[in-house]
Amino acid sequence: MVQIIPFKAVRPQRARAGLVASRPYGEYNEDEMKARLEYNPYSFLHILNPGYKFKHTLNGTDKFQLIKNRYLEFKEEDTFIQDTSPCLYVYKIESRDLTCCGIIAAASAEDYKNGIIKKHEETIESREILFKDYVKTIGFNTEPVLLTYENTPEIQQFLNKIMQEIPEYEFATRQRETHFLWKVEKPENIQKIQQYFKNLNSIYIADGHHRCAASALLSEENAQKNDLHTGKESYNHFLSYLIPEDDLKIYEFSRLITDLNGYSKEEFLMLLDEHFRIENMHLQLHIPSEKHHFSMYLDGEFYYLWLRKTSSNFDNCLSELDSQILFERILEPILGIHDLRNDKRINYIPGKRDILQLKALIDSGEFAVGFGMKPISITEIKKIADQNFAMPPKSTYIEPKLRSGLTIYEF
Secondary structure (H helix, E strand, O other), X not given: OOOEEOEOOEEEOHHHHHHHOEOOHHHOOHHHHHHHHHHOOOOOHHHHOHHHHHOOOOOHHHHHHHHHHHHHHHHHXXXXXXXXXXXXXXXXXXXXXXXXXXXEEEEEHHHHHOOOEEOOEOOOHHHHHHHHHHHHHHOEEOOOEEEEEOXXXXXXXXXXXXXXXXXXXXXXXXXXXXXXXXXXXXXXXXXXXXXHHHOOOOEEEEEOHHHHHHHHHHHHHHHHHOOOOOOOOHHHEEEEEEEEHHHOEEEOEXXXXXXXXXXXXXXXXXXXXXXXXEEEEEOOOOOOOOOOEEEEEEOOEEEEEEEOHHHOOOOOOOOOOHHHHHHHHHHOOOOOOOOOOOOOOEEEXXXXXXXXXXXXXXXXXXXXXXXEEOOOOHHHHHHHHHOOOOEOOOOOEEEOOOOEOOOEEEO
16 A cells, blocks of 8 residues: 655745756756856755855755755745645646656655565665755755656546646746646545555655655654654655656666776776677767667777677576676676775766767776666566565666756655
């Protein structure tokens, strides 16, 4: 039984919604960030980058309290308002590449701890703790965890009825996306949606594993400090966006490694030859289109790797994953990367980005070698989660990526 609850969202006034909402912080380059901060006083980026007000760059825990201060200013200036009664929210995004429609609600940290909200990917411990401390200080969630459920016609039909009403928000962005948001405030409609989810045995994390893990840590920490803990406190839940599986778009992450672990290029290629057939593509770009096929960029040239049949004996669904194959056949035994959660010699870039970005990072000398693979399917994700395995970190890059500042969940 999946639990979701309504909440009193803090959100922009209708006329300012398009100005407030921002893309995820890491998607802005330096010039874009500066332009948004300079010319849009309502952008949520002013909250996420509070040092701009003082012309000072802040990092780490030093900026957490200032983020809270900027947030309180937005509330005091009535840029943000708060709904007077708990609501669910229907949220739809339309773009050239993607259309998705789902429900913004508060999901249960207890469901996460009990495996009803299923994870498929390992997290990085230091990031879990950092997110937990961040949320503890600022006291709110603004970027929903993306959760997905099996396509359920009854849910979609009910949402379609709600979407016949005039939306609370409707705005377009420079990325040619159109965003719509509807409030669900009638108790009977809220209960109907909750019942649909109670009928589900489980749901899956699509994006936001670290935020889920951090929310569970914070819930446990607060429960231990609260002698009157009941399980209904706001800290027991976290902001989520729930969408059907068909609305997801899944990409891979490319791996970049800083060095060849002491091997020469020739020695490295000979070690790869044990498990992979190798074809030098020279300057021809190669993007894998089949499972167990990989691209590699090394020393100014692209290579095409595919797993030998003699190395294709798999014990379980995890061992069949390309990200796991890469770890077990190359990253750990050859390049000496044993801890994908914490090793600083490995970095990741989303496969959605141009492969030339990977090439540029390696050509610059910052990294020595990079690997690409075919994206994982939703079927593989669910199989991994259902069998209580966990993929290596950064095995999936999943869209939609949600705007920050549209619905805020306070603790």
